[in-house]
Amino acid sequence: MFHYIDSPQNPQFKSWSGLLESRGIRKQGQFLLAGLKTVPEALTRWPLHFTRILIRHPEWITDWPLPEHIQPVVLAGPLFRELDVSGTDYPILVGTLPPIAQADLSAPPKGLELVCALGDPANLGALLRSAAAFGASKVILLEEAAHPFHPKCLRAASNAVFTLDIVRGGRWAALDQAEGPLLALDAGGDDLATFPWPEDARLILGEEGQGVPPQVPAQRLTIGNTGNVESLNATVAASIALFTYYAGGQ
């Protein structure tokens, strides 16, 4: 009844272990989802994304209402632990990567669209979680950005990837032709706390510790603070901006 894999040379296992890195995810068009809260939620709300459920023992899913099309696979302990990078000791889903379209930046924004270059997958995941919580209509990932289906991103995103419209945005230079209003979170700009948000806008977020390149043609917004630390955490800063947009629209 259960498919069982105990060899690290097994081709299926080898392909799954490739999904721990962005390159393997792109190459194979698959991803791994782990997490005590995210896995049951994803199975219930978005079952068609998934094809396999990886477990250590058949008992792990005895009582689970598993859709027919999702095949359980039992992995030997060391194999399972290799894929369970967060140490959840809980079933892991294998999903099919959805197509990620190219953004049309020449069209005007509808709602709040995030343009983002966060290179750390955990930071990107936390940002996606805030983007879903505060109603961003689209997330446009620049080339520098981490892969949104990287395991560390998925872990931090709390299933936000399944509700967000995520597209590719190309290089920084692509923003020269982008339709506005363009806003950028950066030092030396207008005070975010009193900024009257337009309903439609593109909010640009730079790489961690880098900010937005000076040539990007956007109005700068700044989060006032004491100056007691050199800067805010990039995800925290972006989340605060999303919060003020959402709260202002209520």
Add this chain to the structure above:
Amino acid sequence: MFHYIDSPQNPQFKSWSGLLESRGIRKQGQFLLAGLKTVPEALTRWPLHFTRILIRHPEWITDWPLPEHIQPVVLAGPLFRELDVSGTDYPILVGTLPPIAQADLSAPPKGLELVCALGDPANLGALLRSAAAFGASKVILLEEAAHPFHPKCLRAASNAVFTLDIVRGGRWAALDQAEGPLLALDAGGDDLATFPWPEDARLILGEEGQGVPPQVPAQRLTIGNTGNVESLNATVAASIALFTYYAGGQ
């Protein structure tokens, strides 16, 4: 001129490797600070906290204006890498743990005091960074909280530990006797976006994924959101609350 250590059995090296965990930090009353931005800043602004600088090659600090009381120690490659958990490949400071006093919760708060139980050191560090940025007057750590001088906390805190007043708060039950106003970030409370912050208050933050225990006698504040994700990241939520306090007082 330089003290050199190449044996993993060296007692000084062994004591420093103990500083990678909270237990060793408490026991030895020392901590390790790493980071390309944090180390030079800490040496310039708070040199008296530190006693040693750990390096791999004397050339690393040839041009550094090193205070007399800070002794350079050259570590062999494998030893250095064991202490350089973030992989900075950059000098690491050994500091003396400052005394951490006990909070007096029966006295009324002055300014915004955070009461916090975040158990993950990286999350706590990011929170401390926001607390310093938005002018929290005090951070009161409950028993569940991570150690503020854990390397992962220091890495995320961006030197906020050196400007904040950090004290110990004991158990959750200690809050029964605490002077208010007591506020707690939790589901089902008043809307944070329109909340008129008092100048003096204690803001209570629960453990990740747990929230604040229901018996804690505090007014609940909630961050309005779409409901598209199960919850906000704990540090993000706390940082948004700190931002609204700071922005409201400007």
